[in-house]
Amino acid sequence: MSEADRHPALDLDDRVHQKTRLALLTVLDEAGRADFPYLKKVLGLTDGNLGRHLEALAGEGLVEIQKGHEGRRPRTWATITPLGREALAAEMRVLAALLQRFRDSRDGQEQAGS
Amino acid sequence: MVAYDGAELDQLRMRVRAARRAGSIPMLVFGLTTLVFAVYDGLVGYYFVPMPLHWPLCSLTALLLLWPIERVRSRRSGIGEGRFTYRRAAAMLVTVLVAGNLLWFLPFLRMLLWPASVLTILALWQRNRRLACWSGVIGGMMIVNWFADLLLLSGHYQPIYMGAGGVALVLAGLAERNHERRID
Numbered sequence: 001m002s003e004a005d006r007h008p009a010l011d012l013d014d015r016v017h018q019k020t021r022l023a024l025l026t027v028l029d030e031a032g033r034a035d036f037p038y039l040k041k042v043l044g045l046t047d048g049n050l051g052r053h054l055e056a057l058a059g060e061g062l063v064e065i066q067k068g069h070e071g072r073r074p075r076t077w078a079t080i081t082p083l084g085r086e087a088l089a090a091e092m093r094v095l096a097a098l099l100q101r102f103r104d105s106r107d108g109q110e111q112a113g114s
Numbered sequence: 115m116v117a118y119d120g121a122e123l124d125q126l127r128m129r130v131r132a133a134r135r136a137g138s139i140p141m142l143v144f145g146l147t148t149l150v151f152a153v154y155d156g157l158v159g160y161y162f163v164p165m166p167l168h169w170p171l172c173s174l175t176a177l178l179l180l181w182p183i184e185r186v187r188s189r190r191s192g193i194g195e196g197r198f199t200y201r202r203a204a205a206m207l208v209t210v211l212v213a214g215n216l217l218w219f220l221p222f223l224r225m226l227l228w229p230a231s232v233l234t235i236l237a238l239w240q241r242n243r244r245l246a247c248w249s250g251v252i253g254g255m256m257i258v259n260w261f262a263d264l265l266l267l268s269g270h271y272q273p274i275y276m277g278a279g280g281v282a283l284v285l286a287g288l289a290e291r292n293h294e295r296r297i298d
Contacts, residue, residue, distance in 0.1 A: 023126060026126050027130050030130040030196065034194060035193075038133075
């Protein structure tokens with residue numbers, strides 16, 4: 001298979017394209033960083049679910065997790081890394097290519113049918 | 115499997131932006147700062163610095179005010195300061211002012227350091243389309259008025275249209291705040 005025939009789905013990044021991770025990276029790309037309660041609220045996740053996905057992203061170097069305290073209260077922030085921004089941008093390019101391919105094939109079928 | 119489409123991710127991004135008050139806070143701060151500088155210029159007849167630097171200093175003041183405001187907002191809401199912070203923007207403006215001595219001699223370029231224009235440049239950098247539109251229209255009208263004033267009225271009315279620009283930014287900031295509250 002030549003490079004030109006390669007289906008864009010093959011370029012999806014396993015680390016990123018799972019829906020919760022994609023949403024997490026999108027939020028962090030916009031915010032720069034966010035704390036656990038906000039991420040839980042905006043994405044409707046449980047503590048365990050959020051922690052698991054953030055650990056997976058941190059393991060790949062796409063986000064950094066800083067645990068600290070504000071007064072007596074523990075507070076954890078997640079920050080997107082430059083690698084995380086690059087991975088998200090690359091994923092969005094692949095998704096755009098997939099969408100374009102889908103539209104092209106649908107339009108082709110409609111034209112053939114008419 | 116594609117779980118999110120572009121529109122959903124755009125919506126998510128807009129929700130985060132609204133929760134950050136990324137449009138209203140800078141418009142309100144820039145608007146009020148512009149108004150204070152215009153009142154001093156027009157009513158008191160006093161420039162904080164030599165005239166060519168009066169409005170660039172206004173932009174810098176607004177950026178320096180936004181820096182601690184954003185820190186407090188970030189600590190309260192749990193959402194960071196975004197991809198291009200006001201601290202970096204202030205540092206860049208200082209660099210332009212210090213290194214770009216040419217701006218002193220090129221009045222048109224100097225207009226780009228006016229508050230609404232600085233806000234537009236910042237919004238484009240932050241990819242914040244709504245903020246760029248609001249501030250772009252208001253900044254554009256301020257520059258058009260400056261030209262008209264200079265050509266027709268010998269440049270005596272600058273404090274009035276700069277003050278009007280400040281009021282317009284404040285009103286746009288209040289409208290944007292309502293919009294953000296609905297999305298957030």
